Amino acid sequence: MTVPTPPARIVPRELGSGTLAGGLALPGPWDPAHVWLLRVSRHAAELDGLEVLDAAERQRHQAFVRARDRERYAVAHVGLRLLLGAYTGTKPGGVVLARERCPLCGGPHGRPAVSGGAPHFSLSHSGDLVLIAVAATPVGADVEEIPALSVADDVARTLHPRERDELAALAPADRIIAFSRCWTRKEAYLKGTGEGLAGGPEHTYVGTGSEPAAVTGWALADVPVGDGYGAAIATALVGSQPPCVKG
Template sequence: MIEYVKELGEAVAVTGAPPAPARPPGPAGPAVDVWSLDISRQVVGGHPVAGALPLLDDAERERAARLLRPADRHRYLASHVGLRVLLGGYLGLAPQEVALVREVCPGCGGPHGRPAVAGGSLHFSLSHSEDRAYLAFAAVPVGVDVEAWPAPAAVADVVGTLHPRESAEVRALPEPARPAALARIWTRKEALLKGTGEGLGSGVAEPYVGSAPDPAAVPGWSLLDLPAPHRYAAALAVAAA
């Protein structure tokens, strides 16, 4: 499905049609494009982050304005510049011309479901944690997540909210191994919930994804771990063709 995770740096040209129709993971070739971005950068895709506001829509500018810490605001702006540069490249548009909407929430029917491109010609997912962002693009629903390893205190706070089998798996590990295991579970689960559009509103107990080196099977979805920097975990979920 994925040949590699591509790095989006200061300048990048993205050309061509959207990715081919998605296929289940296998040797047939990539069906999903995944990009990684260092969001501490001052320039993303040839655009200075400090001058990013004209590239964004009203909702993005409003969200950026609500972030009080300059570092948080910079990371948000950098990740959304990267998103718009890549979407524009796939769709043949300038970054500021990409129209973003929200799909219907599958849980309550409200207008706050998955972010999407108007017209639905390309599916995407964006995740960022600390100074790293991952962006995924496909012809079918897709979710991506990246997380820095949590602190031991955070592991203790969160482990009880997981599926009972996952909680038992983490607690059975030596304490130094638990942050990596929790990050592995969390990224798999959040990537899947982003792909479905459900999000974290109903908790993280279901579905079971496991902490083993390979994710547990989830009906209707292909779930896999992605390469990630040291002390990070990342995962991808793609709707089955």
């Protein structure tokens, strides 16, 4: 049987007033991930208060020194809880979040997860944007502000050799955009596996071109989120296995 894969680009849904009324149907194992976009400048005054966050989340929220960072964290995590509550039929404050085992060391700092294992989700935020992906299989999401050329060139040294060569062949303006595509795909994939950057950005080729490269067991998709940002998700294909825990 041929396993259907998500399209190379996925248009995100905007979380707005009334979107969650009546709950949300979970994506099935053959469905693309549901991808949600929140704008911090819009939602900061709209979402429910911090009482839906658990004690650890509230402590993390208060630890941010800058008000802008606290606001972004609040929008991201309240929005996540509202969505997970709508998908699971649970009050947002009643959603219990946990951490899976790290696939590299076995420690309790792997992918964030809903206690019980379903649905799978991933959260990312940068600048004014929050990106949330929800799927029936492990998923990773990443959104990033497009960096300065000097930053892109510096971080590009950590990429797969083929990706470094592709970027080096481009003019500066094209190189920044291509780097952004590559980096968000890379982060999304490593978040999906649970390895994070400790897994090594140099190991897996995800490509810098207009379409993501094929990665065994995963479907990568770029997410259009507007000028000034790059975004991508990575979804584990049905039947694929997560990396074995080492040690």
